[in-house]
Amino acid sequence: MRKPYSRSAPFVLDDAAAELVDRYWRAANYLSVGQIYLLDNPLLREPLKPEHIKPRLLGHWGTTPGLNFIYAHLNRVIRAHDLEMIYICGPGHGGPGMVANTYLEGSYSEIYPEVSEDVAGMRKLFRQFSFPGGIPSHAAPETPGSIHEGGELGYALAHAFGAAFDDPDLIVACVVGDGEAETGPLAASWHSNKFLNPARDGVVLPILHLNGYKIANPTVLGRMSDEDLRSLFSGYGYDPLFVEGAEPFAMHRHMAATLEQALQDIHAIQQHWRNGGTDNTCPRWPMIVLRSPKGWTGPKEVDGKMVENFWRSHQVPVANCREDGNHRKILEDWMRSYAPEELFDENGRLKQELRALAPVGARRMGANPHANGGLLRRELKTPAIEDYAVAVERPGATTAQSTKILGQYLRDILLLNQSHANFRVFGPDETESNRLGSVFEVTDRVWMEEIRPYDVQLGRNGRVMEVLSEHLCQGWLEGYLLTGRHGFFSCYEAFIHIVDSMFNQHAKWLKVSRELAWRRPISSLTYLLTSHVWRQDHNGFSHQDPGFVDLVANKKADIVRIYPPPDANSLLWVADHCLKTYDRINVIVAGKQPEPQWLAMEEAVRHCEAGIAIWKWASNEGNSGEPDVVMACAGDVPTMETLAAVDLLRRHIPELQIRVVNVVDLLALQSREQHPHGLPDDVFDRMFTTARPVIFAYHGYPYLIHRLTYKRTNHDNLHVRGFIEEGTTTTPFDMTVLNELDRYHLAIEAISRIPGLLEKAAHVVEALRAKLDEHGRYVREHGEDMPEVRDWKWEH
Structure with missing residues (x-):
């Protein structure tokens, strides 16, 4: 005493x-x-x-x-x-x-x-x-x-x-x-x-x-x-x-x-x-x-x-x-x-x-x-992710806001751990904006200055830490983790760059402390990057930058993890997994806007545990051995545009054999020698083939995918599309068109890369280019995307 x-x-x-x-x-x-x-x-x-x-x-x-x-x-x-x-x-x-x-x-x-x-x-x-x-x-x-x-x-x-x-x-x-x-x-x-x-x-x-x-x-x-x-x-x-x-x-x-x-x-x-x-x-x-x-x-x-x-x-x-x-x-x-x-x-x-x-x-x-802090660390109590599962009877038929579902999960973590008071949610004035507002059903934002009668969600005992400084959010969370507790940091994707250097220092700390037997493991630092590059309807170019993961990928392999889950059930698995890890930095990239849901919970669990998988339900390669083309994707918007491109190809060129591969653990693209989650070469070669073209739609800057896969057998046939630093305040689909990540560009790329196909399918390419022109006229006249884009559903 x-x-x-x-x-x-x-x-x-x-x-x-x-x-x-x-x-x-x-x-x-x-x-x-x-x-x-x-x-x-x-x-x-x-x-x-x-x-x-x-x-x-x-x-x-x-x-x-x-x-x-x-x-x-x-x-x-x-x-x-x-x-x-x-x-x-x-x-x-x-x-x-x-x-x-x-x-x-x-x-x-x-x-x-x-x-x-x-x-x-x-x-x-x-x-x-x-x-x-x-x-x-x-x-x-x-x-x-x-x-x-x-x-x-x-x-x-x-x-x-x-x-x-x-x-x-x-x-x-x-x-x-x-x-x-x-x-x-x-x-x-x-x-x-x-x-x-x-x-x-x-x-x-x-x-x-x-x-x-x-x-x-x-x-x-x-x-x-x-x-x-x-x-x-x-x-x-x-x-x-x-x-x-x-x-x-x-x-x-x-x-x-x-x-x-x-x-x-x-x-x-x-x-x-x-x-x-x-x-x-x-x-x-x-x-x-x-x-x-x-x-x-x-x-x-x-x-x-x-x-x-x-x-x-x-x-x-x-x-x-x-x-x-x-x-x-x-x-x-x-x-x-x-x-x-x-x-x-x-x-x-x-x-x-x-x-x-x-x-x-x-x-x-x-x-x-x-x-x-590892000496004081208690395991975090987490609810069963199945309790929050989005029902997906058919891929793409259901629409949901993935981070809103995650907010319900975080809400219940706060409830389960309230007696231990060892979990907080951190973010720069964006918890509600990032669709995590369910946490306010059980707690407030911490606020020790004057509280006025008309204020909402402010309280002395809140467990949500909001201040408009990414530096403070990161520093508070690091201090909290280093003394044995748990936390979660959500941020607009473009502005997480503000703490690039703080991330560097924490990664270096973890790298060294893992080599010291007397330093006990601490809970991992987990970021959710949302309000991301592809959905900046209200903001524009200043809010469009997916490059934080490039910095993260520079660090020692066993310190960092990068996850771009394609839908809500995958996001639930990834978040649950990340919050149970220690001595790591996890980066999750997921959108907050309504989007198609692809995987039922059981399928999402299998997919996330594998890290990379062939989506057989989206593929039509049959039993012919190898497809004509591999359509790969990582990220929620790239996944949707890839499946829409596959839909176009299957309708216009039904004989084309297509394999769809989705990546949810980005660093699994590296070799096993480079990263503990990396796919063995033989598994990677079977999945991506050794000689077929691979059209890869990626959430961020394309070069990172090339960097992660440069030692793979089929790297020369890997063609990556992603953010190429084109942006403005525009519609969601127009953002993908500006960066040539949209379904039409992806389909044209596939046709162009398959040997001998371009000559046979020139009329398809012409039709797809016409759709791009039509889109350009429509969006500038109406201020929204064409109905066939807005209302598109996976029907196969």
Whole structure:
């Protein structure tokens, strides 16, 4: 149980306690410098020699002493109040500090026993940092206690709030660097306080670390006055508390008192809300603005140039320590200034009185299970997809909105898991637009600002997270997943590109964490991309871009999956499957508009389990062995247009032998050597043939299909049609015509590619081209598609 806070008087850190905290901070600083510079002689028991220095000096010092300072003080309050706390390190390359502190508290050596708590272990600790075969310079999956990849700036605060949702006892200390604070995603993240409910959620304590400089320039926030910063963050809805200075002992006392005040304020807000207090406005949470010198406690000058409190301390303040004796002397004096003999015993172990400052067991921030979320993960309860099945008595005879059916399934997941509070739906103001509105039958959108009497579907306890920032939705979901929960992210297809880089970073995190036995699996990140390229009736060219899957396909094969289900029952199977997976990123592409339904549930299950299949009911190849042409498709609109093209071909050239292949697991097109879902070559060859033309209608950019299949035997006969960057605000069918993905172009392509057929069927091609001309005239006169297109049904 958390120990109660006393509010009787301001907290004062006494001299003895300040001395101990300072020594602990010095120990972390010493280990941080050692990681950047040293190969050997870890405790400086002899003068530094060139061979003790790394040949390549890589790492970042400037932000690190501030991070170490914060870590030491968080340790103190964790012990004092028995807090459940994790530390998110926003400043990019703060890795030396994160590694140093987890080593000091003992969690690092527990995970990596070879990096032992002695001289030999310290030598390994130093050697491995930014060294071939070692660890990165930033807080990475290899770093205990981290759920945040420090290689890219902007996402720390969103991750922190995602971690705090639905975890009422958790405090997430989130350090935001002043360089990071200049990024767009981070600027939007301050608004996350409008979505945090004190009654049921944990809390985020933002610590804005202002050391004044980024790589080679001042920072914007670092140059702002305290008055302006107070106005800025008060406007965001926070109560900013300032800690400023450079003299260590004054700063220790100030930081300790400020942290106590922040925790008292947090406790008061939570008690008010958890004891039945209700306010029609957001609570004003505390945050800390910490101003400290960049490169604090490091060299003040090198070669006559200012270093401490300036951008030259950002990376490696003394750069030529192997070759330059003067530089080596500066480094040695710098490291000895921390008095390592006062910090470590003869064996190289942190002295006992300092070890006693760190929390113990799972209270250590490097060992907290929330930072290894798979330890806390519960399996998601899901309903049977058969309960939502669309009845399909005959292919194409039924019309339904696939994502609307999925919304009913998601609604019931929310119901089934409400007692665990471990599932949320995320999206940028599009849940209803994407036809997932059934979820609002059982929950609201989270909203902690004023709720007015005429507002609908807004509530303090909602489980739908909507904010018009794809960055925030992604960051919240990542933090939620990384701390052991489940979620679902729906987005307009064109605008998921906004989080391309966030996707990259999460994919890299998963790739590395899967290789670490101590990192337990977390739930997969699942996207639904809808309102897609082929149905932008109200928006047009700006909303037409299916290229996110091209980026996704770049990642390691066992990390990503891409699914374009052709109808509602297939979408149900795919979503159900994706939500049960772990350590992956799943991308589902499905339209929200009414569309033909092709497969009964039993058929959809078989099809999705196979990933790729011949649709025998749509084919007419008989028993002749091989067809004249393979008509392949992936995606809902391409599937419909392919079947309409097959219908045209069968009516105009009934003797033509046609095979229809549908792809629902896109990466199964790769070989088995490239992807675990890939079809074996012999199976692929039997399905797509080794010499017949294949006309492939694809949802996205055509080159991806070529890229996935380039090693296949029949690749030279593969002719792909997809989005070719033609678009506007127009009718659904006209969009396919503009990009030559429509039924007429597909049928003409098939006739043109079958050897000898074009000469025999020239009149068919002429008739099909006439239909394209007729369409062009009709749609521009009437503003809608021709009745024979609009009302087309599969009749075979």
